[in-house]
Amino acid sequence: MDWTDVSQNWHAFVPRILTRWPELDGDDVDAVEGDRSALARLIAEAKPDDDALDADEEIGEWLEGEVPADVMTEEDVDNQRILASRSEMAADEDAYSQDGKFGDDDSPEPPVGVSEDDS
Structure with a gap:
């Protein structure tokens, strides 16, 4: 930084x-x-x-540490930071793709006020 x-x-x-x-x-x-x-x-x-x-x-x-992504976003370095995040991704994941197949996007959300433990 x-x-x-x-x-x-x-x-x-x-x-x-x-x-x-x-x-x-x-x-x-x-x-x-x-x-x-x-x-x-x-x-x-x-x-x-x-x-x-x-x-x-x-x-x-x-x-000496990196600028945390949640602290600062600048258009001219966004792509650089996205590519740098590659080290934390699965080997077959594209840094620019949607992450639906890697996350829980297909899992239904529990109703408001109900935790997953309650269901």
Whole structure:
């Protein structure tokens, strides 16, 4: 990931940040508004053994991961992400095809308010 992507889509990344650093307060993270230094200070304050430099290194390590598909969608990289998801598909599944034969699309949905265990 690139910090520019994170800062430009800050509110979409807040849940991921809170998953990575659960000791942070959601309102405080929201208030950071994409400022990496401010996020590093928040992390350092929440972890008494860390300073802002350690926290910034943690942020750098977190940025080495892929941009989660549910966080950000851009037309120019959609096809790239679809093809990258190929590693999680069955060998004979086409990345661009409908997934009906691989899922439970043909299974009837239980009535509203009734779980499958109740039927």
